[in-house]
Each structure stands twice: as C-alpha cells, then as structure tokens.
Amino acid sequence: MFSKVLIANRGEIACRVAATCRCLGIRTVAVYSEADAQSAHVAACDEAVCIGAAEAAQSYLRGDRILQAARDTGAQAVHPGYGFLSENAGFARQCAEAGVVFIGPPPEAMRAMGLKAESKRLMQAAGVPLVPGYHGASQDAALLKAEAERIGFPVLIKASAGGGGKGMREVHDAQAFDEALASCRREAQSSFGNDAVLIERLVRNPRHIEIQVFADTHGHCLWLFERDCSMQRRHQKVIEEAPAPGLPEALRREMGEAAVAAARAVGYVGAGTVEFIVECNDEGAPQKFYFMEMNTRLQVEHPVTELITGLDLVEWQLRVAAGQPLPIGQDEVRNQGHAIEARIYAEHPEAGFLPSTGRLRRLALPLHAAFGSVSLNGIRIDSGVREGDAITPYYDPMIAKLIAWGETREQARLRLRQALEATHIAGPQTNVQFLHRLLDDPAFAAGKVDTGLIARHQQALLAPSSLPASMACAAAIGALLEAERAQQTADPWSACDGFTNGVLPPRALRFDSPWGPLHCVLWSPSSGQPLRLQTPGAVQPLPFACSARAMRVDDATQAFSLVLTLGAKRTQMEVVCLDAMTYQVFSDGEQAVLHRLGPDLGDAVGDTAGGRLTAPMPGKIIALHVQAGHMVQAGAPLLALEAMKMEHTLGAPAAGRVSELLVAVGDQVSEGAELLRIEASQEQGATA
Incomplete structure (x- = not known):
C-alpha cells in the first residue's frame, strides 16, 4: 500500500479521497489553485502545493505541475478524482513515465473508451448493443448533416471526447442542425480540447442507467449493480439512485454482463462506469438497452452504490492500484x-x-x-x-x-x-x-x-415559492425585530423601537418579493393588547408573537431560527439577514428572498432592463449571432457565453433593433455587465 498519495483534484472528491486515505493511514497531498488557497480540500490533506492561477488550464489541467508536486513531496501515487485530468490518457502515461502510480485504468483503456466514436466500434465488435447512429471519423459538416438526415430526426449530437452533458445537443429538424453542430463543437473544444462529434438517433422514452464495474490486475472484473441517473436537466444529472426502480432482474443481469464484457474488451483496471440508454414502452417499462459510453473513472454518484453494497470504492481504487486483488467475487456482491x-x-x-x-x-x-x-x-x-x-x-x-x-x-x-x-x-x-x-x-x-x-x-x-406571503412577511419582520433588539443598549436614544411618551403609531413595512410589492402594518402593544400584524390581503391585524434563537454567522450575516404565531397559525422558520434590508426565508423546503423598502422609495418595481441584455453570470463571450442594425424577435439567440465549462445561449429580452453591441468575441464579462442594447423600431433591416 502507498504511504503518501497526491490528490490531483479539488472539491468534494478531494475531501472524500483524503478521508479514506486517513482511515488507511495514508498521508495525502493537496494541489490547489490560487482561488482555492483556503478551500476545504486543502485543509483536509496533510500537505498542500499551489500549482497555478484560478483558471483550470493554468492549474488543475497542468499535468506537469501536478507531477512536479508529486516529486517534490515524495508522493508515490496520484488520485485524479473525476473531471480535469481523470480521463486524460496522456497524463496517465506521464505518471507512469515519472514512476508515479496513476490510480485509474491503463492509458490504453482510457484512450479506447475516451473517444466515443472509437468506443462504439469496439463495443460493436464485443457484441454490446449500440444506438443506431454515425460514429465515423470524418467530421465534414455536410456529411454530418447528411448522416443526421439518414438516421432521421430527432437526433443527438454528442462530443466524441465528452461527458457530463457538455458538447451535447438535441436537434429536431434539419434547419436547426448547423447552429447546433457549431455550438456543440465550440463547447467540446473548450471542455475537452477536441471538437469531434458523433450523431445518434434520439431514443424515445429513455432512461439513463449505468453499471458500476471494477477490475483488478489479476484478471477479475465485477459489476456492482446499477444506478438510475434519469433525473437530468440540460443532460446533466441532478438525482441518482440505486438500484434502478422497476428494472427487471433479467435485464439487470444482462446489462451487468454487457458492462463486464465492455470493460474486458479494453483491458480495464480499476473503477469504471458503463453507461446505457434504456428504451421504454409507452407505460415506462424498460425494454431494450444500448451502450452510450464508458466513464473511465470514479463517478460523482458513486455514493449510492457504496450505500447499497456496503463497499468503499475509493479504498478499492487504492488497493487495486497497489496491485492487490479484488477482495470479493461476483457471487458475494450484495444489494441491500x-x-x-x-x-x-x-x-x-x-x-x-x-x-x-x-x-x-x-x-x-x-x-x-x-x-x-x-x-x-x-x-x-x-x-x-x-x-x-x-x-x-x-x-x-x-x-x-x-x-x-x-x-x-x-x-x-x-x-x-x-x-x-x-x-x-x-x-x-x-x-x-x-x-x-x-x-x-x-x-x-x-x-x-x-x-x-x-x-x-x-x-x-x-x-414561484409556495410559502404563504403572509408568513414570509411575518418571518422577515420577526428577524427585523430581533436584530433591532440586539442593537439596543442601555442608552435609550440608540433604541430602534420608535419610543414615544404616548401610544406608538402603527409601523408600515414594505417589501419587494417574489409575489410583488407587499405592504404590512405592525401594531405595537397597547392597553394590554398583544403585538399585532396586518399582512397583505388580511382585512384586519392578527395577534403576532415571535420567539427567536440567534445564530450569528459572521460580522455581515445574521441568521435566526424563529417560532412565529400569527393569529391561529404557528410555524417554525429560519431567516438569514443578508444585509440590513434583505431577508432570505426558509420553511419546509421552500424559500424566498424579501427586500425591505425604505419609507421614501415608493412601491417596489420590477426589472426595468427593457431592451438591455446583461450577463447572468461571469463568463467569456464565445459567439455573436447578431450585429448592430439587426431586427430580432423576443427570445431570438443573440450571443453565446461560456461559464463554468458550459456554453449558454442568451436570447433577446424584447423585440426590436439591435442598436449597439457592447462586447466582442473573446471578451471576459462580469455578472450584470451590459452586453448589447435593443430599441423598439419599425425600421426594416437584417433579421436574426
């Protein structure tokens, strides 16, 4: 077994590997970018080495710097986690040449499965079912479009070197093919350094079911049940589960055996996932399965497999990489x-x-x-x-x-x-x-x-949030009152309670909210009456009480756990005060943000951006679909922004004429930056 392992990744997978290594008595080395100097994975490891700037291309994708960190710290092995260099056959080979163990499959297996088109050809030879499509080497745009028409729309364009939903586009007719192909290629080149694509028939009523496989250097290969990853948005998984609900046992076993055959076909070693698309009938019952791809690494969703089998897949990775055999056989794998x-x-x-x-x-x-x-x-x-x-x-x-x-x-x-x-x-x-x-x-x-x-x-x-607006207002007001009490001192002139010698006047409070402007009136106790609150839509004020437990987060943020009583209704809620005027309210899985308006601000107003297009997040402009003078309809694609390794197409906020472009391809923009302007116009011009 190794005495020191370098973790060539960040985030939760780096923390996960560090935790398993600690249990095995293995010391760990973290690598980090300048943006991650204070991150959790750095604190989780025994040592840490900075390898470059925040951009992944200058840090986590720099195999040379990672290997230098391994040499400098005496690490015997590198665990790549998932993402970044985890499926990079060139990096795995560099590790071998440097005398450092790559905790993953052999470079040859990674290369064989890393290109989707090549892996499809290998799987076809191994007898693994494939989705009808084009997996050829030619990348001529006209040929690709002709192949899509031969297969029949709708089709799916997929980056050949891709994964994680990146470089993937559904195309439902020939008119949309050219732009979808260009967008897919840009994203594939940016994410994987390879813009090659393949085209497949879009499977109807599909489920995404994958099989966890594990192989050692002693000729053993197992399948560890399946995971259903069908809950996806934008081809990215959000909920995964194991085992797959409603999967017939015969089909499960057939898929498991096909996954082992796929792994053996490329001489696989270590943890891997063979992904299948499963076609269902109109009632949702699984019928046929087709090979999609093999992820030659540990998957983000590996915990569900660990919880139903009782196995530690990271520990298995470490032991197999150290040359040890798998500890159990196929007939010993249990699903609980x-x-x-x-x-x-x-x-x-x-x-x-x-x-x-x-x-x-x-x-x-x-x-x-x-x-x-x-x-x-x-x-x-x-x-x-x-x-x-x-x-x-x-x-x-x-x-x-x-x-x-x-x-x-x-x-x-x-x-x-x-x-x-x-x-x-x-x-x-x-x-x-x-x-x-x-x-x-x-x-x-x-x-x-x-x-x-x-x-x-x-x-x-x-x-929109299903929280009752009345209770959201009550929670924000309860947090406001608690914050004001906390600020009070023995000096009465610093109190925020509006003290007078007579009866306190009603206190008007207004909020901008997901439901629009909300108006409330808080009636202070008088003549033995309790505090009362009149919320939006209420015909009269109701008795209002609030007990709170303060949870100060930092100097700029306060949080309160509140038990609120408004009339006959009693509710427990949490409120985070993001600043003196902004309250984020949580209750029963729902949440809403309310912004308190000052007395001289008038009614809350909505977005007045009109014909302005602003950046929804920081990113890089990678394509412009219009020019100044173009006429556009609301929702028409205007430009493409790359952020967090994904391409996002931004549409026109209103119909009109593009009066001014404020950015160019290659520009880095911050969140909220103005990108272009559109003015309502009846002029004739080019149409986007």
Whole structure:
C-alpha cells in the first residue's frame, strides 16, 4: 500500500479521497489553485502545493505541475478524482513515465473508451448493443448533416471526447442542425480540447442507467449493480439512485454482463462506469438497452452504490492500484436497501439552470449527517465547501451531494426530502427548492422516471415559492425585530423601537418579493393588547408573537431560527439577514428572498432592463449571432457565453433593433455587465 498519495483534484472528491486515505493511514497531498488557497480540500490533506492561477488550464489541467508536486513531496501515487485530468490518457502515461502510480485504468483503456466514436466500434465488435447512429471519423459538416438526415430526426449530437452533458445537443429538424453542430463543437473544444462529434438517433422514452464495474490486475472484473441517473436537466444529472426502480432482474443481469464484457474488451483496471440508454414502452417499462459510453473513472454518484453494497470504492481504487486483488467475487456482491443522491448546485433553476456565484453566507446542512458514510438516520453528505467559501466562475458549481439510504425506496425518498428541508443555503442561488419539489413529484415518487420528466413537469417544479406571503412577511419582520433588539443598549436614544411618551403609531413595512410589492402594518402593544400584524390581503391585524434563537454567522450575516404565531397559525422558520434590508426565508423546503423598502422609495418595481441584455453570470463571450442594425424577435439567440465549462445561449429580452453591441468575441464579462442594447423600431433591416 502507498504511504503518501497526491490528490490531483479539488472539491468534494478531494475531501472524500483524503478521508479514506486517513482511515488507511495514508498521508495525502493537496494541489490547489490560487482561488482555492483556503478551500476545504486543502485543509483536509496533510500537505498542500499551489500549482497555478484560478483558471483550470493554468492549474488543475497542468499535468506537469501536478507531477512536479508529486516529486517534490515524495508522493508515490496520484488520485485524479473525476473531471480535469481523470480521463486524460496522456497524463496517465506521464505518471507512469515519472514512476508515479496513476490510480485509474491503463492509458490504453482510457484512450479506447475516451473517444466515443472509437468506443462504439469496439463495443460493436464485443457484441454490446449500440444506438443506431454515425460514429465515423470524418467530421465534414455536410456529411454530418447528411448522416443526421439518414438516421432521421430527432437526433443527438454528442462530443466524441465528452461527458457530463457538455458538447451535447438535441436537434429536431434539419434547419436547426448547423447552429447546433457549431455550438456543440465550440463547447467540446473548450471542455475537452477536441471538437469531434458523433450523431445518434434520439431514443424515445429513455432512461439513463449505468453499471458500476471494477477490475483488478489479476484478471477479475465485477459489476456492482446499477444506478438510475434519469433525473437530468440540460443532460446533466441532478438525482441518482440505486438500484434502478422497476428494472427487471433479467435485464439487470444482462446489462451487468454487457458492462463486464465492455470493460474486458479494453483491458480495464480499476473503477469504471458503463453507461446505457434504456428504451421504454409507452407505460415506462424498460425494454431494450444500448451502450452510450464508458466513464473511465470514479463517478460523482458513486455514493449510492457504496450505500447499497456496503463497499468503499475509493479504498478499492487504492488497493487495486497497489496491485492487490479484488477482495470479493461476483457471487458475494450484495444489494441491500435503496439509496438516492441529490446534487446541490449553485444555480438559478428558474433561469434555465444558469450557474450562480458568490460567497456562501449561510451553509446549514442536516444535523447528524455523516461525511463519507451513512449516519444512524440514513443520511450522508459529501461536500467540498464550508460556510464562508465562495462559489467562483472557474469550476463546477456543485456545493454538496446529499445522499439518503433506506430499507425501501420510499424510506430513502422521505429521508432525503426531510434532509433537504433542513438544508438552508444563503448567498448564491441554489436548486434546493427544486430538488425538494422533484422528490415530491408524483411520477418520481412512483418510480416512473425517464430523462424527459423534468422538462415535462418544469412548470410545477419551477413555480414561484409556495410559502404563504403572509408568513414570509411575518418571518422577515420577526428577524427585523430581533436584530433591532440586539442593537439596543442601555442608552435609550440608540433604541430602534420608535419610543414615544404616548401610544406608538402603527409601523408600515414594505417589501419587494417574489409575489410583488407587499405592504404590512405592525401594531405595537397597547392597553394590554398583544403585538399585532396586518399582512397583505388580511382585512384586519392578527395577534403576532415571535420567539427567536440567534445564530450569528459572521460580522455581515445574521441568521435566526424563529417560532412565529400569527393569529391561529404557528410555524417554525429560519431567516438569514443578508444585509440590513434583505431577508432570505426558509420553511419546509421552500424559500424566498424579501427586500425591505425604505419609507421614501415608493412601491417596489420590477426589472426595468427593457431592451438591455446583461450577463447572468461571469463568463467569456464565445459567439455573436447578431450585429448592430439587426431586427430580432423576443427570445431570438443573440450571443453565446461560456461559464463554468458550459456554453449558454442568451436570447433577446424584447423585440426590436439591435442598436449597439457592447462586447466582442473573446471578451471576459462580469455578472450584470451590459452586453448589447435593443430599441423598439419599425425600421426594416437584417433579421436574426
């Protein structure tokens, strides 16, 4: 076994590997970029080495600097985690040449499976079922379009060297093919350094089911059951579970054996995942499966496999890389219970799941949860950030993975739902409310899942907060009163309670909110009456009481756990005061942000951007689809912005004429930066 391992990654996977190494008595070395100097994975390791600037291309993708750090620290092996260099055959070969063990498959296996088109040809030779499509070497645009027409629309364009939903586009007709191909190629080149693509028939009623495989250097190869990863947005997974609900045992075994055949066909060693697309009938029952790709690394969703099998896959990786055989045989692999994982991202679900950035002002995760292993209440958390850390535009915006185990799928679902209700994150926008609603979706609860479920049900999943506006206002006012009490001193002139010698006048409070402008009136106690609050829509003030427990986060952020009574209703809520005027309210998996308006600001108003297009996040301009003078319709594509390794097409906020372009291809822009202007016009001109 190794005595020191360098972890060539960041975030939760680096923390996960460090935790397993600590249990095995192995010292660890972290590498980090300048943006990650104070990160959790640096603190989790015994040593740390800075390898470059914040951009991944100048740090985590620099294999030469990583290997130099291994030499300088005496590390015998490199664990690549997932992402970055984890599937880079060239880096694996460089490790071997430097005398450092790469904890992963041989370079030849990675190269064979790393290019989707080549892997398809290998799988066809091995007898593994394939989706009908074009997997050829020629990348001529006219040929690719002709192949798409031969296959028949709708088709899926996929980056040959891709993964994680990057470089992937659905195309439903020939007219949309050229732009989709260009966009797919740009994203593939940016993410993988290779713009080659393949084209496949878009499978109807698909489920995304993958098989975990593991092989050693002694000729043994196992499959460790399957994971259902059908809950996806923009071809990226958000909820994964094991085992797959409703999968017939015969089909499960057939897929497992096909996955082992795929691994053996390339001489695989270590942890890998063979991904299949499963075609279902109109009732959702799985019928046929097709090979999609093999991920030659550990997967983000590996915890659900660990929880149902009781195995530590990272420990297995370390032992196999050290030359040890797999500790059990195929007939000893057991499936116990059910596990579901939710990926918590910093993103705007209501804005097309665009990534969000900013400092984690509040990061409250479920109590009694365990990191890297399941707790007594069946909850596990894998995270690589802490409260106060920043989510930056340089890396994937995942905050944490929340995993629940149960004896049944329903128990696991309810446990995860409850854990999400206890997850309160303030600062960047997150998908916690969306995940909570997805777990409650009737189709998901019944196990009737497929990759189109989120798109079909997005109206309900992305609806405004279901918190009652009256209770949201009461929570914000309760936090305001508690903050004011905390500021009071023995000096009466510094009190914020509006003291007078007579009866206190009613106090008007107004908020801008997801429901629009909200007006409240707070009536102070008088003549033995309790505090009263009149909320929006109420015909009269109701008795109002609030008991609070303050949880100061830092000098700029306060949080309160409140028990509110408004009339006959009693509710427990949490409020995070992001500043003196802004309150983020949490309750039962739902949340809302209220901004208090001063007395001289008038009614709250909505977005007045009109015909201005601003950047929804920091990023790089990689394509312009219009020029000054072009006439556009609302929603027409204007430009493409690359951020967090993904390409985002921004549409016109209103119809009109593009009056001014304020950016050029290659420009780096900050969140909120103005990109172009559109003015309403009846002039004739070019149309985008």
